Amino acid sequence: MDPLSAWWRVASPWPDLPGFYTGGVRADRVGDPADAGINDLVGGLISSVRGQSYLAWHDYQIAAELHARLVGDSERPDDLLLKDGFADCAARVSLSLCVGQGEAEKLLHRALALRDRLPQVAERLKIGRITDEAVRKIVARTDLVDGQPCAADVDRDIVAELDLHDGAWSMHRLQAMCDRIVFRHDPDAVREARRRAKDARRFWTRPTADGMAQVSATMTAENALIAKAAVKALATATCEQDPRTLDQRRSDATFTLLTGNVFECLCGREDCDAIIPEPGTAPASTVVIHVVADEGTVTGAKQNAGFIAGQGVISDEQVRDLVARPDAVIRPIVPKGTPMNPDGTYTLPATQPANPYRPSTALDTFVRVRDGYSVIPGDPTSAFDADLDHVEEFDHEHPGAGGQTTDLNLNAKGRFGHLLKTFGDWVDEQFRDPMTGRLRQEFITPEGLIIPGDPENLEQLLPGLRRIRFKVPGALRDARSAGASRAPQGSETPPTRSQSRVAAKHARRQQERERNRRRREEEGE
Structure with missing residues (x-):
């Protein structure tokens, strides 16, 4: 023994x-x-x-x-x-x-x-x-x-x-x-598993400690997103003086929507300006569910997987179920009538006509579809709920000199990750891996530690994305090629105070990026 x-x-x-x-x-x-x-x-x-x-x-x-x-x-x-x-x-x-x-x-x-x-x-x-x-x-x-x-x-x-x-x-x-x-x-x-899972949807409660209980239900991903939006809309209908936290209001809103009871603002003020919907009715709100798929899957000509923003990969069958909904709106990234290039690609405008900083509608949608989620490692924020950020900073004083608004210089970042870069000393890079052709990110800490980003995005699920190109306005392209008003590449000399603090920070980041580019080139030799 x-x-x-x-x-x-x-x-x-x-x-x-x-x-x-x-x-x-x-x-x-x-x-x-x-x-x-x-x-x-x-x-x-x-x-x-x-x-x-x-x-x-x-x-x-x-x-x-x-x-x-x-x-x-x-x-x-x-x-x-x-x-x-x-x-x-x-x-x-x-x-x-x-x-x-x-x-x-x-x-x-x-x-x-x-x-x-x-x-x-x-x-x-x-x-x-x-x-x-x-x-x-x-x-x-x-x-x-x-x-x-x-x-x-x-x-x-x-x-x-x-x-x-x-x-x-x-x-x-x-x-x-x-x-x-x-x-x-x-x-x-996969399709059979989805059918079984849909048939097994259910509702249950579970008692927890201190006289509380948990309410749970399984349903299709699209219904869950709609329910979440309805709860959020009702929970935020109170005035700013309501003493409850957002989570507490969401819990109360869920009970109200399930039972048809009255949802009230608890501020206790006679002049409360909250607009609360009538009992038994959901608050007026528009719920947008972003579903991404190739054209052949939507029409039924192909049987490729699709993607629900914030949820993940779905079957072609579920894609067509969603397309068949009466409230579904289909918007192709490449507008109808766009001419095809000789190499089979399509070229779309990268920016808005009057503002080279703002991406065009096509570029904005393309980047969110391509990234799927925030590119910050570990951040599950959907790209459709994230901020679009210029990887190399846009130079507002000299638009042709700074990082331009292109697909290779934009990515989706959750709000915290975006603020961390904007107001901190973090640097990030985005580039095509010369060995695999994949879009990659690197994040450099203030101490110079290089952290690789996630290698997965929706280009692997939807390879047709690689057939889309974006054109930078000619004036910006010519200014960039001339190297107007920018720090010399590879320069180790710190910027003088003749530059603004923002310009100095951008120059330092550019030097950091140049060093990292040289490192990658040397490693690839």
């Missing part, structure tokens, strides 16, 4: 973790600036995540081996016993780690999925290219191909995408990547 308590007293199997997992930063000496600068500390966090990934892989290997020894090939898919071999195996994990039986079974399921369906993904977890959170997302999004002939191809294609990126993945972009790959290999399974 081996008492479990003995294992808690055994020395750590990792008494001296290598620098690959710690970044060379010693936790007992991080207070010494000589031992660890700002970039060293950030690098130490990144290395720690790699170590956690390795330990997660280690756990999955052990869990899979437990299953092999205790269950092996004796498990039958038609076994209806509550206590079967799988449950018995999971019980050991449950009791030893003090987690629920359900959580232990999920760990075993992920371990088997990595072993049997996603062995190459498992290797990327081992070397720290992805996190355990990413693995959970990949396993869940590829469940449809379990046992299918295309499973190995899905594993291969996902890993090919993972290997294109040296940084962390945002979970919403990782999910979009997995969904488009699965749809490409097995669209029928």
Whole structure:
């Protein structure tokens, strides 16, 4: 008999973790600036995540081996016993780690999925290219191909995408990547899963602590967005003196819309100027749901996936369901009648006629469609709710000198990320990767640490986007080529006070970008 308590007293199997997992930063000496600068500390966090990934892989290997020894090939898919071999195996994990039986079974399921369906993904977890959170997302999004002939191809294609990126993945972009790959290999399974999910929509409540309860419902993504907008509109109908927080008003608004009761402003003032709709009626509001798809999918000529802004990849069937709604409005990025160029591309105006700073309607829509989400890593803000930002700053005094309004110099940023750059010392770059042709971003911290952006955008889902070009007005193009009124490229001389503070900041950022461009060119040699 081996008492479990003995294992808690055994020395750590990792008494001296290598620098690959710690970044060379010693936790007992991080207070010494000589031992660890700002970039060293950030690098130490990144290395720690790699170590956690390795330990997660280690756990999955052990869990899979437990299953092999205790269950092996004796498990039958038609076994209806509550206590079967799988449950018995999971019980050991449950009791030893003090987690629920359900959580232990999920760990075993992920371990088997990595072993049997996603062995190459498992290797990327081992070397720290992805996190355990990413693995959970990949396993869940590829469940449809379990046992299918295309499973190995899905594993291969996902890993090919993972290997294109040296940084962390945002979970919403990782999910979009997995969904488009699965749809490409097995669209029928995706469509059937969507039908089953739609049939299984439901409503339920769950009691929580302190006399409260949680109300939940599952519904189609478009209905959820409409419901969210209705709740938001009613919650913001109160005056500014209402003492409730926005979340509290949203909760009360949800109850009002469900029951038809009265929603009131609680400011208590006789001269309250709030306009509250009548009970049982939703507030007057326009709900816009952005659905992106290629023309062939909309007409039914093709069976490609689409995308709902803020939600993710959807099937071609769901695209056509949305198009068939009586309130649907279809707006192509390329207007009807636009002539095709000899190479099969289309050229559209980049800016508004009277303002070279403002993007044209076509360019504004194109950038939001292309980015899908905010380009700031980890920010799930939909590109349609984000700010469009000039990557290289626009020079309002000399429009031909600063960063111009083009598709390659615009991207979508969540409001906080936009403000961080505008009022801080952060620098970002956007460029075409010469090796893959993909649009990439890099973010440079005030200390000079270069952080790669997400590699996934909607160009991979909608390759027709690459056939659209944008034309900069001729006068601006000529001024830019002449290098009017801008800091010399590669100059390390700080700007003099003859420049404004804004101009000086722009010049410094331009120098930073030039250094990074030279670095990328040298790395590509």
